[in-house]
Amino acid sequence: MRKPPARPPIVPEDINIDVLEDTLSFYIRTINLAVSRDLDERLEGLDVAKGTGKITTLLLVDDYPGIRPSVIAHLILRDRSAMGRLIDQMEDHGLIRREVSPDDSRAQELYITEAGAALAVKIREIVPKQSRDFFSFIPEDEQRLVMDILRRAYRRIVGLP
16 A cells, blocks of 8 residues: 655646556546547537547448448447437537438438538538647657557457458
């Protein structure tokens, strides 16, 4: 058992984060929070700000007309009800529309709207720039290495080759 300090810390520099210091998941969660806040600031006023999954959904629907919500849910690690709420929001904002699949009347297909396509163009400019700016303190070769590691982890988690 660790002995507590004689006086409580008054500045963050006085803190030791215990076992978290050597835990990859702690850093990933913390960086995710910081990146999300920064991205939300840059997306302020756009219909994809605040929340996760909207940008990926918008881009996938734009790239793959008729894509099924279940495919997107799998790729963004959402359950059926969470995906339904996300699609409802995006539909309410006029970004996407749903249609019943002609192949299976129980399935839905998603299509981009004109407003959604215009927003996708903006997003494709904002998101890469935000990433470059946010991580500008990390040399590009190290960014590529981290990206390769995280891409492999993501693909394994969602079951992609």
